[in-house]
Amino acid sequence: MRHVISLLIENESGALSRVSGLFSARGYNIESLTVAPTEDASMSRMTIVTTGSDDIIEQITKQLNKLVEVVKVVDISEAAHIERELMLVKIRATGKDREEIKRTVDIFRARIIDVTDASYVVELTGNQGKLDAFLGAIEPALILETVRSGVCGIGRGDRVLKL
Amino acid sequence: MVLTGAEIVIRCLQEEKVEYVFGYPGGAVLYIYDALFQQESVRHVLVRHEQAAVHAADGYARSTEQVGVALVTSGPGATNAVTGIATAFCDSIPLVIISGQVPTAAIGQDAFQEVDTVGITRPCVKHNFLVKDVREIASTIKKAFYLAKTGRPGPVLVDIPKDVSMHQCEYEYPKEISMRSYNPVVKGHSGQIKKAVQLLLGAKRPMIYTGGGVVLSNAAEQLTKLTRLLGYPVTNTLMGLGGYPAGDRQYLGMPGMHGTYEANMAMHYSDVLLAVGARFDDRVIGLPSHFAEEPRKIIHIDIDPSSISKRVKVDVPIVGDVKEVLEEMIRQLESGEARPNPEALAAWWKQVEEWRGRNCMVYKNSDEIIKPQFVVQKLWEVTGGEAIVTSDVGQHQMWAAQYYPFTKPRRWLNSGGLGTMGVGMPYAMGAQLAHPDMQVACITGEASIQMNIQELSTCKQFRLPIKICNLNNRYLGMVRQWQQLFHGGRYSESYMDSLPDFAKLAESYGHVGIRVDKPSDVEGALREAFTTHKNELVFLDFQVDPTENVYPMVQGGKGLTEMILSAEDL
Numbered sequence A: 001m002r003h004v005i006s007l008l009i010e011n012e013s014g015a016l017s018r019v020s021g022l023f024s025a026r027g028y029n030i031e032s033l034t035v036a037p038t039e040d041a042s043m044s045r046m047t048i049v050t051t052g053s054d055d056i057i058e059q060i061t062k063q064l065n066k067l068v069e070v071v072k073v074v075d076i077s078e079a080a081h082i083e084r085e086l087m088l089v090k091i092r093a094t095g096k097d098r099e100e101i102k103r104t105v106d107i108f109r110a111r112i113i114d115v116t117d118a119s120y121v122v123e124l125t126g127n128q129g130k131l132d133a134f135l136g137a138i139e140p141a142l143i144l145e146t147v148r149s150g151v152c153g154i155g156r157g158d159r160v161l162k163l
Numbered sequence B: 001m002v003l004t005g006a007e008i009v010i011r012c013l014q015e016e017k018v019e020y021v022f023g024y025p026g027g028a029v030l031y032i033y034d035a036l037f038q039q040e041s042v043r044h045v046l047v048r049h050e051q052a053a054v055h056a057a058d059g060y061a062r063s064t065e066q067v068g069v070a071l072v073t074s075g076p077g078a079t080n081a082v083t084g085i086a087t088a089f090c091d092s093i094p095l096v097i098i099s100g101q102v103p104t105a106a107i108g109q110d111a112f113q114e115v116d117t118v119g120i121t122r123p124c125v126k127h128n129f130l131v132k133d134v135r136e137i138a139s140t141i142k143k144a145f146y147l148a149k150t151g152r153p154g155p156v157l158v159d160i161p162k163d164v165s166m167h168q169c170e171y172e173y174p175k176e177i178s179m180r181s182y183n184p185v186v187k188g189h190s191g192q193i194k195k196a197v198q199l200l201l202g203a204k205r206p207m208i209y210t211g212g213g214v215v216l217s218n219a220a221e222q223l224t225k226l227t228r229l230l231g232y233p234v235t236n237t238l239m240g241l242g243g244y245p246a247g248d249r250q251y252l253g254m255p256g257m258h259g260t261y262e263a264n265m266a267m268h269y270s271d272v273l274l275a276v277g278a279r280f281d282d283r284v285i286g287l288p289s290h291f292a293e294e295p296r297k298i299i300h301i302d303i304d305p306s307s308i309s310k311r312v313k314v315d316v317p318i319v320g321d322v323k324e325v326l327e328e329m330i331r332q333l334e335s336g337e338a339r340p341n342p343e344a345l346a347a348w349w350k351q352v353e354e355w356r357g358r359n360c361m362v363y364k365n366s367d368e369i370i371k372p373q374f375v376v377q378k379l380w381e382v383t384g385g386e387a388i389v390t391s392d393v394g395q396h397q398m399w400a401a402q403y404y405p406f407t408k409p410r411r412w413l414n415s416g417g418l419g420t421m422g423v424g425m426p427y428a429m430g431a432q433l434a435h436p437d438m439q440v441a442c443i444t445g446e447a448s449i450q451m452n453i454q455e456l457s458t459c460k461q462f463r464l465p466i467k468i469c470n471l472n473n474r475y476l477g478m479v480r481q482w483q484q485l486f487h488g489g490r491y492s493e494s495y496m497d498s499l500p501d502f503a504k505l506a507e508s509y510g511h512v513g514i515r516v517d518k519p520s521d522v523e524g525a526l527r528e529a530f531t532t533h534k535n536e537l538v539f540l541d542f543q544v545d546p547t548e549n550v551y552p553m554v555q556g557g558k559g560l561t562e563m564i565l566s567a568e569d570l
């Protein structure tokens, strides 16, 4: 099962390697991991997308909690939540492809943020499925480069992950 | 008061009432050694190898309730310490290791004796720190001690670059420490405890299974009280020996791979199992799926939530300090009316006694050749069962655990989790320094003892009268046993050729060496060691039967009930 784990961690050097080291040492999967400071600069927020049986997910959250610098851990995928990922795609855009791509961009509510006579850079946010679908809609030979931020997640409604 | 970083380090150790620092100097810690030189309260024990420094600090910690402290230099000093750190980590032993680092400006430059100590040790410490500013030394060391001894204890490393130890700043030791990200649960959930007590009282075939957590939390008294109140059988793991007095009727011996028949059978066929500070590790429950075949309810008390339901599913988890939780259980039991069902209990004990009647620990003694088990039994007699016993890793370790019944905690020091050969003598050093008036014996093998044999020199310098009992079978005995049983008797690289004359070797360091060849000389030699040479280190080199195996045995990957009881079962 796929899970999205959010955590608050002290913004100390080495904190990230404690988390990634834990996953590799214990053989857990990481599908994506994002991290950046929060509004309180002394703390970072991390979103980890992982897969595993219920037993493994239970161990993952317990092991994360055990790290001395980890302040809080929540499996946000246990309840209603929102996931977003940012993607930038550089697409070869010449001749009639230019219009075609622009139409696809509009359909997906993406934006073209850089233009040359031979290419576009497209920015798109959404859940993983939407990003995958966009890539599926573009002729593969035209995709020059993609970069994805990994998933950020937040609980819906009044569920708040805060100190 | 303005002090240098090095002086601050020593002040902090004084504040923490550190008696001994085990260490070895080098370039990156020269300032710290200089500060050490100029004071008297913190005493330094100069080992002969950094691995032994950490093991000795670890032995000191295991035999007391104190945090052990080691001090090593950067690069090779730190890497030599890693085995010691990992050993302590696997057994949750509170240590603070201070390592020197190259100057901050040189970090990352591939400087002389630079290694990423924080990176190398990260997976085998509870936590570690690189101190980049002299103003952070005091608070970091305070945190290190706090982390090492609270919650699930463990080693904490503080890496200090040379320039940081030289810089100066205003010194003040923080009185208290609080970390928003670290708040171990101490008190158990009272609702869960209530559920556990009810479950225990309703049990028909109850069993108590306890581990190192009882020793670490200093809860032997509470465990004994609870066990007697309930009248249930109890087993202590290798790490938990001494948690409940061996020899008592309710005590069934050790469980697991080399545990007793009665302990393993009672674990397996129990209907309610109370696990206390024990973690169902693979040397106890080799095959969780086999263990799960018998229906039973499991209550698990542990300070570390991640130890609960890791290998074996638990019905009533109780996160908390073992001592606190046991106290609460005793309170609830004593204040309630309910008592265990006497008929069910009598029937269960009848069954347990039948299992015990198999006498799984008997071995064939001999007049001709010394049996290793016999040496351990004689050691127990000669020391009145009151010694601190350390061991290395191998067959001798199992025989020590099986044939020296421990009645008190912190008397049995061994590397249970990592299984590190070479801990025996350094553990004995740490224990003897902490308990100068106690008898300290190290039960070892001719292979293990050679892994830190250089410490005979440290023992001479610090006049440590430990008694080394070398069960010399000329083999990596435990390896040989597995090769005999599982690899068609092909003894690949398990014979120890070219052994030294250990008695003479000990003498060359200025100790007493005694070689013992005959069973009839065993007791005399031990008495001579513990009386005539009471104040000297004695190396007893017992020439034991090289073919002896450790039984009972549950093979790796087999169920608890599938034991080989003796050579006849092969």
Ligand SMILES: Cc1ncc(C[n+]2csc(CCOP(=O)(O)OP(=O)(O)O)c2C)c(N)n1
Pocket: B392, B393, B394, B395, B396, B397, B419, B420, B421, B422, B444, B445, B446, B447, B448, B449, B471, B473, B475, B476, B477, B478, B479
């Ligand atoms: C540092 C280390 N290396 C290797 C091993 C694997 N090992 C476990 S027991 C053993 C043999 C120990 O021989 P000895 O000390 O003579 O004890 P015996 O088993 O003969 O009693 C070995 C090599 C280990 N536990 N630790």
